[in-house]
Amino acid sequence: MNDLMTRRGQRALDSAAPVFVPPPAAVEVPSSGPLLVSSSVSIARLHALIDSCGDERVSDMHIHPNKPVRRLRSGKLVKDEGPEGVFTDEDIAAWLVDATEGRPNPLEPRGHTSVAMATGRYRVRGTFRKSLAGTTVTFRLIPTVIPDANDVGVPxxxxxxxxxxxxxxxxxxxxxxxxxxxxxxxxxxxxxxxxxxxxxxxxxxxxxxxxxxxxxxxxxxxxxxxxxxxxxxxxxxxxxxxxxxxxxxxxxxxxxxxxxxxxxxxxxxxxxxxxxxxxxxxxxxxxxxxxxxxxxxxxxxxxxxxxxxxxxxxxxxxxxxxxxxxxxxxxxxxxxxxxxxxHMIRGQIDGDKVAGKQRSFTLESSLLTLVAEGKITCDVAMAAAKAPQELEKDLKRAGLYKELGLAA
Structure with a gap:
């Protein structure tokens, strides 16, 4: 029994350690020396951007050729200022070659592809796609430590x-x-x-x-x-x-x-x-x-x-x-x-709740709980609800609708 407890304890320690994945080896695209140097510079600039966004808790980056990078943080977009926040078609092409390990026509046949990339500090999911502006890309930051289910609120x-x-x-x-x-x-x-x-x-x-x-x-x-x-x-x-x-x-x-x-x-x-x-x-x-x-x-x-x-x-x-x-x-x-x-499932969920044997719950029930816990405002809850009239009744019944300053 002691050995089992020791093993499970060691498992928890091991799983909490950050998982870093080195970036893939440089891909030699068939080109001249100066272009290879340019490709390396483009990838180094991208890695610096990813590391910066990771440090700032940015969730996503939207990059279009010759336009400032847009960073998404807590649901709000912010535009980069200055030349360092602008990348060219050639930069994006170099990233795509590196991420797909030189695979021919990586955007075919669907016109887009998703890849994973790493800087050594942060890991991202990148989605490259054809568009009117040329090849554009969105990067999503992936946490470096795999979260516990409790920490991300999985019921x-x-x-x-x-x-x-x-x-x-x-x-x-x-x-x-x-x-x-x-x-x-x-x-x-x-x-x-x-x-x-x-x-x-x-x-x-x-x-x-x-x-x-x-x-x-x-x-x-x-x-x-x-x-x-x-x-x-x-x-x-x-x-x-x-x-x-x-x-x-x-x-x-x-x-x-x-x-x-x-x-x-x-x-x-x-x-x-x-x-x-x-x-x-x-x-x-x-x-x-x-x-x-x-x-x-x-x-x-x-x-x-x-x-x-x-x-x-x-x-x-x-x-x-x-x-x-x-x-x-x-x-x-x-x-x-x-x-x-x-179409009768929602009614069954509500019936289970009344009967006191609820294991399932609706979005409105979750929103009501978040308002009651002070985590979100009533306005946010009402905007997010699939059945706002039902949520409004529940908020009023709980004394939260008027309490948060909305007209009853």
Missing amino acids: QIIQELVHRDSGLIIMEGPTGSGKTTAIAGLIKKVNTEYDKHIYMVEDPTEFVHEEIGATSIVQRQIGSHASDYPTAIEDALRSKPNVIVIGELLNAATAKAALHAATTGHLVITTAHAGSITEALDSFIGQFTADEQPQVRSRLSQSLLAIMVQKLVPAVDGRLQAAREVLVNNLNFTELIRDEKA
């Missing part, structure tokens, strides 16, 4: 599901809402507390996990290690993993592969871009043909463990605060999903 009911042997957990929300970070926290929990085989396929790989104890982690990146998600999931099923992480449910083929994995003895954690639980279910099922949908609906109703929808809203401290909507599947929800009655 306990979601955390408790990672011990399950099989099933599907879907993290929903817009780009930049913290879905990948939440999953990283869950994988850290599995890595720290269990000895399991974890198979991760993403586009790109953002957080790099160090194995703890007997845990085995495979991390693959679309484009570099696998051609697409369905192909990678097929390989995963041959590798006997306990947990499969799928970066995004991009299309019906990926959704079908994820559902198959979840119904054949694997815990599958993935992301999509819906704004509510109902939208998430409609989007998942709607990818399939009318003939396929009844079977998909039945399999999804049985394999789904939970859906968590997350959005970031402005907090009173000037930062961003996550508001969430959570569905934890049960027999009632299973029947509603199977019988094509997803």
Whole structure:
């Protein structure tokens, strides 16, 4: 028992250590000496920008050729001043060559590509795309330390599901809402507390996990290690993993592969871009043909463990605060999903709340809690709500609507 406690304690210490990934080796583009020097200078300037943004807690950088860099911090855009904040087409082209290791036509066939880059101090996800302005890019800073699930506010009911042997957990929300970070926290929990085989396929790989104890982690990146998600999931099923992480449910083929994995003895954690639980279910099922949908609906109703929808809203401290909507599947929800009655899910959640057996909760319930805790204002909550009239009633009932200076 002492040995086990010592091992688990060492796991926690190991997992808290920052994970730094060195940048890829310089790529020799076929050009003359001066151009190679210019490329090196461009990459050095980019690394300096990334390090500066990391130090300033900037979340995103938007870069267009020959225009000042825009930095996003706590949801607010700020434009760089001076020539050091301007990059050329040649600079962006050099970054793309370096990030894709000289791969021919890296923006084809979709017109955009996502990559991961590192400076030695910070790691970023970069999205390059063709546009009217030329090739533009957005960089998102990735935390250097993999966060604990508690630290990023993943509800306990979601955390408790990672011990399950099989099933599907879907993290929903817009780009930049913290879905990948939440999953990283869950994988850290599995890595720290269990000895399991974890198979991760993403586009790109953002957080790099160090194995703890007997845990085995495979991390693959679309484009570099696998051609697409369905192909990678097929390989995963041959590798006997306990947990499969799928970066995004991009299309019906990926959704079908994820559902198959979840119904054949694997815990599958993935992301999509819906704004509510109902939208998430409609989007998942709607990818399939009318003939396929009844079977998909039945399999999804049985394999789904939970859906968590997350959005970031402005907090009173000037930062961003996550508001969430959570569905934890049960027999009632299973029947509603199977019988094509997803529109009744909200009423079922409210009914469970009244009955005192709530495990799921709506976005409005989360917003109400954040207002009550003083983390966000009433105005912010009302603007973020999907059902503002319902939220208004709850705020008034709690004595918060008038208290915060809004007309009753």
